[in-house]
Amino acid sequence: MSTTAAAVSADATPRRGAFSLLKATGPVGIGAAVVIALATLVAIFGPLLAPYDPTLSDLSLSWVAPTGGHLLGFDGQGRDLLSRLLVGARTSILGPLAVVILCMLAGTVLAVTAAWRRGAVDAAISSGLDIMFAFPGILLAVLAASVFGAGLLAAAVALAIAYTPYVARVLRGAALKERSQQYVAALEVQGVSARAICMQHLVPNMLPLIVAQSTILFGYAMVDLAAISFLGLGVQPPNPDWGVMISENQAGIVQGYPLSALLPGLCIVLVVVAFNVLGERLFEQAQKARQ
Amino acid sequence: MSASRPVAGAATTAGHRPNAALLQVERLTVRLPVEGAQREVLRDVSFDIRGGEALGLVGESGSGKSMTARAIDRLLPAGAEVDGSIRFDGGEVGSLTGGDLRRYRGLVAMIFQDPRAHVNPVRRIGDFMTEALRTNLDVPRSTAERRAVHMLAQVGIEDGERRLRQYPHELSGGLLQRVMIAAALLTEPRLLLADEPTTALDVTTQAEVMAILHDLRREFDLAMLFITHDLELAAAVCDRTVVMYAGQIVEMRSAARLHDDPLHPYTAALAAARPDIGQSARRLRAIPGRPLSAFEAPQGECAFAPRCPHAVDECRTGVPELVDLDGGRSRCVRAGELRGRLGVAAGD
């Protein structure tokens, strides 16, 4: 209780805009945000930006280095690398996006329900989550592939299920803490419905944590999906996808043509790091803003 | 335990001189980093505490009372800048380091408002109580534990052996606070800094704890700096009382006279703002505005002037000095003039 050291901020204006929050993350945070923005643009407009058809293959041109109009050269099957990267961004980024949206939704619902109802409901949900923890993502994806056949959708859903207990566990703690605040009791006494309290008060106050979790999970999902595609269980060739591209072109590394395998890997790393960094910093700033 | 017992490992003192100032705080000014800039939280604070004396430090939020105690115990937050001097038994406290600092902390013990925030929840009471004795004074564990049990009995906890094995969460607030007092006294300190030790306790438990402190102080000839927001409590249990506002001392007075014959308008206003347990008033005499920190208060004038019912133009021309008056001191330019007219009984 040091009211001396915490001066009352005379102009605590509401709705500290997204932009000012971003600015506060510093040059590193802004850099990460730029990378993510670029990646998103490419994910959306990739096919329009690609100079050549990513599936057009000319085996006589395989592993050819950057030349003429082909800025990054060709991959092992004689396809333009740059075009494949640009178009591959779509599945590489939208896939994890779907995973994150699914597991955050499921996790939030479970966490808030458990925290609000407490008692037996909380115990049941927590036990259920504990069971779900036992299944690693890739394993579930392999299972899904064997049942539904290989493909991005099955892999994404499997990952979402695997990630849900992590999300729910973390969010449950925050939800419990929020629920024990006196303003929640005050709203209950007013007669506000449980749903309204949860959706309009509990969840918004958990937003910094939700956003941070989402960005971190995006990174994990991206790597896991790329791995699944690399294993042949996700996106199927000849569709361009960064994970698939690594798998297809790994032979080129030992043959002295590393570009076609390393570049997609580099793209993955860049995007994942950007998400992690931004997520961490946003979370920090949001915590500070709440003080 | 007599007054002039030798204390193992203590900073050397040339015998115990009764009535010599044990603690001398002179022109203490503290600045803390607040929202990026260094701001003053304590301004020009000076007072003495004699051996065995209980000095009360009374104030509201922002008054700087807690900061003063932390400065004395060298517990200021990182980035704090300190001007002025704090001398304990003649030696400058600010320059102590390492072993000297640990020994100093054995002589000047501190207890806090919320004992749970200051104790490690995963360690047993016994470990926590005997730690200072074992590590700083090299007392063997069995001896330390025996002393701990004895001290627990002194604070009214009879089954000390069992309590030593317990964890903090097993004890109620009042019980834990008594354990903290016992722990603080194990190193045989000469000065006890008590920062709102009873604020979080029930009033009956508070009475018990105050009685314990009173007895122990007499037995160990212990001086005490008692920090509280409760003017009546300070007036009842302390010898002298200091009232702080906005990081400055505004009044020093013997406790007995503070309530009936205050020397500063803030003290009078504080006493008048309290509801009376003996009767209900139509409306309380509230002080307009709110208590300020040193850096929020207007500079270059009396910090209390904006809220003071007796303020005149002269009050805004400069920061008033502390003037001696009738055995006390007051930081009010109109102190002499308002004498006798500020008391609670004396109306407006």
Place this chain on the structure above:
Amino acid sequence: MLAVAGLRKEFGELVAVDDVSFALPEAGSLAIVGESGSGKTTVAKMIVGLERPTKGTIVACGNDRSKPARSASDRRRRGREVQIVFQDPYTSLDPRQTVEATLDEILRLHHGWPKERRRERVRELTDLVGLDARQSRALPRGLSGGQRQRVAIARALAAEPRILILDESVAALDVSIQAQVLNLLADIRDETSVSFVLISHDLAVVRQLAEETIVMWRGRVVERGATGRVLDDPQDDYTKQLRASVPRPGWKPQRRSVVATEEA
């Protein structure tokens, strides 16, 4: 206005409230005095529906509320009968809502008024509790403890309750701010004739605000009566001890001859 009879609350083996009964007349003020473990806060929670009584009845404004509300409209109706202001100013407001938004939400909940009418009422409420325009637009982190409590009071009043429960509502405030808020509460009583139930451990505050007092100890009512009589001429031993523990000039704290048994 409010009648509580034979109220009992058990938490497993622990009996927190045991056979508590009292009545609050219209425009009256009742204090429930006690220390920690007395059960006074549990009684308050049962009255507002945050806890369910194990036994006993609670009737407010003629409606029984001993069992949980059945429907959403029932809950809202109860909200218009009894409201509460809690102790801690720092967690009693949603940190993401401005004062105006907080009050507006309550007005939308209870009344079907158009936007203009609501805005006007928000202004009336903030005026009533002494908040200026800047403070009304601020987030809780831009307000001091005393200001936040004013917001909590305004929020409770937005529902236009007949009964207002103040659960140690001034305990966490500085003395000078406490006086302001106590005056405010007295003014509100004069202007709106709402009835008060004051939960407090501070006997001076009780004397200032409450006409009737009941003293609770370990879940039971040990004494009741007009506040003046209870404080000036206590009959029960615990009340006497409580009264004697209040610091005042000349007070010499005594160690209790029997140390009250504390847990473990």
